[in-house]
Amino acid sequence: MKRRFVVATLIVLLLLAWSVVLPNVSVIVGSFARGLDDWRAFIASPADREALWSTLVISVGSVIAALIIGLPLAFLLGRFDFRGRRALSAVATLPAALPPLVGVIAFLFLYGESGVITRVAQRLLGLDHAPWSLTGLSAIVFVHAYTMYVYVFLFVAAGLERYDTTLDEAAAGLGASRPHTLRRITLPLLTPSIAGAMLLVFMSSLGSFSAPYIFGGGQRVLATQILVSKLNGSMGLAYVETTVLALAAVAALLALRWLERRRHYALTGKGRATRIVVRSRVARMAAPIVAIVVVTFLVLPHAMVVLVSFARDGAWTTQILPPEYTFDNFRRLASDPELWRPITNSVWMSAIATAANIVVCFVAAYLIVLTRAPGRRLLQLLVVLPWAIPATAIALGLAATFDVNSPVTGRVLLVGTFWILPLAYFVRNVPVLTSAVEGSLRQMDASLEDAARGLGASWLLAMRRVVLPAARPGLVAGTMLAAIAAVGEFVASVVLYTHSNRPISIEILAQLRSLSFGTAAAYSVLLIALVLAITLGARLAEGRVERI
Amino acid sequence: MTLAIDKLTRRFAGADRPAVDDVSFTVRPGEVLALVGASGSGKTTTLRMIAGYEQPDGGRITLDDARTGPRDITSEAPQRRSFGMVFQHYALFPHMSVAENVAFGLEARGVAKRDRLERAREALVRVGLDGAGPRPIQSLSGGEQQRVALARAIIIDPPVLLLDEPLSNLDPARRQETREWLRLKLHELKSIAILVTHDQEDAFAIADRMAVMREGRLLQLGTPDELYHRPTSAQVAAFVGRSTLVDARREGDRACITIAGATQHAPIAAVSSNGDGGALKAVIRPEMVEVCGTTPSCWHGVVESRRYAGSHYVYRVAVPEAPGSDRAYTFEIDCEEGNFGERSDVGVKLLQKPVALVAR
Numbered sequence: 001m002k003r004r005f006v007v008a009t010l011i012v013l014l015l016l017a018w019s020v021v022l023p024n025v026s027v028i029v030g031s032f033a034r035g036l037d038d039w040r041a042f043i044a045s046p047a048d049r050e051a052l053w054s055t056l057v058i059s060v061g062s063v064i065a066a067l068i069i070g071l072p073l074a075f076l077l078g079r080f081d082f083r084g085r086r087a088l089s090a091v092a093t094l095p096a097a098l099p100p101l102v103g104v105i106a107f108l109f110l111y112g113e114s115g116v117i118t119r120v121a122q123r124l125l126g127l128d129h130a131p132w133s134l135t136g137l138s139a140i141v142f143v144h145a146y147t148m149y150v151y152v153f154l155f156v157a158a159g160l161e162r163y164d165t166t167l168d169e170a171a172a173g174l175g176a177s178r179p180h181t182l183r184r185i186t187l188p189l190l191t192p193s194i195a196g197a198m199l200l201v202f203m204s205s206l207g208s209f210s211a212p213y214i215f216g217g218g219q220r221v222l223a224t225q226i227l228v229s230k231l232n233g234s235m236g237l238a239y240v241e242t243t244v245l246a247l248a249a250v251a252a253l254l255a256l257r258w259l260e261r262r263r264h265y266a267l268t269g270k271g272r273a274t275r276i277v278v279r280s281r282v283a284r285m286a287a288p289i290v291a292i293v294v295v296t297f298l299v300l301p302h303a304m305v306v307l308v309s310f311a312r313d314g315a316w317t318t319q320i321l322p323p324e325y326t327f328d329n330f331r332r333l334a335s336d337p338e339l340w341r342p343i344t345n346s347v348w349m350s351a352i353a354t355a356a357n358i359v360v361c362f363v364a365a366y367l368i369v370l371t372r373a374p375g376r377r378l379l380q381l382l383v384v385l386p387w388a389i390p391a392t393a394i395a396l397g398l399a400a401t402f403d404v405n406s407p408v409t410g411r412v413l414l415v416g417t418f419w420i421l422p423l424a425y426f427v428r429n430v431p432v433l434t435s436a437v438e439g440s441l442r443q444m445d446a447s448l449e450d451a452a453r454g455l456g457a458s459w460l461l462a463m464r465r466v467v468l469p470a471a472r473p474g475l476v477a478g479t480m481l482a483a484i485a486a487v488g489e490f491v492a493s494v495v496l497y498t499h500s501n502r503p504i505s506i507e508i509l510a511q512l513r514s515l516s517f518g519t520a521a522a523y524s525v526l527l528i529a530l531v532l533a534i535t536l537g538a539r540l541a542e543g544r545v546e547r548i
Numbered sequence: 549m550t551l552a553i554d555k556l557t558r559r560f561a562g563a564d565r566p567a568v569d570d571v572s573f574t575v576r577p578g579e580v581l582a583l584v585g586a587s588g589s590g591k592t593t594t595l596r597m598i599a600g601y602e603q604p605d606g607g608r609i610t611l612d613d614a615r616t617g618p619r620d621i622t623s624e625a626p627q628r629r630s631f632g633m634v635f636q637h638y639a640l641f642p643h644m645s646v647a648e649n650v651a652f653g654l655e656a657r658g659v660a661k662r663d664r665l666e667r668a669r670e671a672l673v674r675v676g677l678d679g680a681g682p683r684p685i686q687s688l689s690g691g692e693q694q695r696v697a698l699a700r701a702i703i704i705d706p707p708v709l710l711l712d713e714p715l716s717n718l719d720p721a722r723r724q725e726t727r728e729w730l731r732l733k734l735h736e737l738k739s740i741a742i743l744v745t746h747d748q749e750d751a752f753a754i755a756d757r758m759a760v761m762r763e764g765r766l767l768q769l770g771t772p773d774e775l776y777h778r779p780t781s782a783q784v785a786a787f788v789g790r791s792t793l794v795d796a797r798r799e800g801d802r803a804c805i806t807i808a809g810a811t812q813h814a815p816i817a818a819v820s821s822n823g824d825g826g827a828l829k830a831v832i833r834p835e836m837v838e839v840c841g842t843t844p845s846c847w848h849g850v851v852e853s854r855r856y857a858g859s860h861y862v863y864r865v866a867v868p869e870a871p872g873s874d875r876a877y878t879f880e881i882d883c884e885e886g887n888f889g890e891r892s893d894v895g896v897k898l899l900q901k902p903v904a905l906v907a908r
Contacts, residue, residue, distance in 0.1 A: 170639040172626040174653035188643050
């Protein structure tokens, strides 16, 4: 075994042990700091029992809702050709471009008690009160369905792309009806994709913080309970809640991984991807109308945030749409350094975190895929660990670990400093970037590197000319996803921020609390702009790859 | 049972010519027909239209069943036609066992589990895979997978059995053996079988008749012997078997072939001209000529290469079109003896075997 691989593995392992494992251990240890007292308190507390129950209900509900929307949409766009398909597929992933908190706000503006749609419905029905209220479990599931069906859509669409359509043709040729083929052939073979998406939705819902926090309406969930306990100073209870949340997540991970493995078949996409042209006249008439309705529903939240960002703060009271428009919100952000600060904070912190992610995750993926370094199996486990643990739990773990000057943490005291947030973002994004690079490297023929070395290339040259180009698609995509997640991060930030390093998301929340909707929306628009800029940058980087 | 294809046409969006262009033919009861042609000739698209996976832009497909009489199936869904199909990559369902795969067509027809598994077992015996039922698909070799695919297709007693490149995924040794086996199996069945192949050897060995396609059009339909000895066009002559096309004249019932001033004669097997009395070419096959010394009456050329093929030698002889010309006809000639070395000057002598004349 090459010495340098062993050394590199050791360094990465230590780094991950310090940043990923240690915080979780601190939380578990912390939950037993007063013996079993905090656990007894948790079990005895009706609020906590309710929170655990509703967390599970929300998660299962979100999975079902995301499947109901995402599965048909993936099949519709992947298998059929109809008028309006291009428009629909262009916006199908739009909800994912909304940072979590921004999506929630947009829904508030649209469907909240004084939201646009709510008021329109109220006028149309001639009611003197709102026809619905955007609170409680159903509201949370509604928002989750909107933002998270994208996972199902993307996973299943990718599965369908690799899917060998001759299998369906074979079934049809043997006399199987469409439903029979779907039930016996297509869906069973897409199980890995569907299970992967279900897992992602379940995990995201489990740790979801923004939706319950903004319109929980007294609805307790574990993620918000953790923050409440921390603010109340009951750290022990917060640690118990965090441990329970993490255990639920790990249980879900194991269950769905099992399902995914059990049904894993190599799908070789040899068949041509023929789209069925919609022929029935009714369907042909209905398709564009349905497409327009769905596109409107998907675009509305984005449009709403942009609209409100030009609304004068305080002027929008009982009208359907904000009555007065102005550039003041943006002007104030740009001129007042205190108001501009969250933006520079977010940009810097996400840049630092993502840069660290690129280095560490690339090295980790390289060691896992292309070397036989001892300890790479452990490495593989550690890099997915943050994914299995809800962000609130990660944040609390970091808070528990780095606020005491102890030799175990390397005497690093981070809580209350600028650096705690970049560290949190880094930890949260380890899984996404590593797995993206892993994916790319696995597609590369491992003998390519050997071939390059065999032709006399130095290790560095082989790295630069063979390995890096092979890793680049995953590196670009992973970096994009990590940067987007970091720049709009809210869940870990709300646990760890201080006034001086507050990111955009926290400022949006603060503005919302003081009812400055226009300013909150203006921040949201800037955040969306940052996300778009990152996406565009990634597109350009990809373009360069293609030209080479 | 007769299958009639009438003026079938298919255009793909963005293509400059139709993938299948006005193709008509009739397949007789129990016949094994091969669609042959280079890739892009439209043979697979034709097969997919017959199966119902592809909708034609024009033309009709008619199935004439002794029981139900002729019926137009042009726009019938594949599941209603239920033509068994063996796909190029077999398209076996990876999440099912061998038996479940074979029984799938019966499952779709609502046959009870015990019955269909019993019939799947019988079907597996018929293809020589006794006892393979419980095995997972992944454990099969390429040849075994192909047999499972065939068993799966024939269990539903299809009126028409379709095979897309059935031998292309097998290694050469297996291919020979499977070719023989498939020929026997397809002729055992009472149904029509249509197979697509780019390999004329496969078509020769398996099919009763062959349809040669090129650029979406049907060039010629006939028995392998007809296509080889009496091609109706230069393209068919070039595609089927080895041949050299040489300018020729017709004098009564003899073909006169002149190269660089030297004329040789041969009897005529068939003539297919455009009817305009236009120029003809003779289709000269390797067994119609032999290599000899440079006598005045034969064509003079140079041995480009000589390859040993076990039972005989294969010469490639380049004969200049005119003395000193750069352009030359290249003849492939099978000879029992290899007396002439490479680069040596030789004569090419036309044996008195009937040659086909085609329009230039």
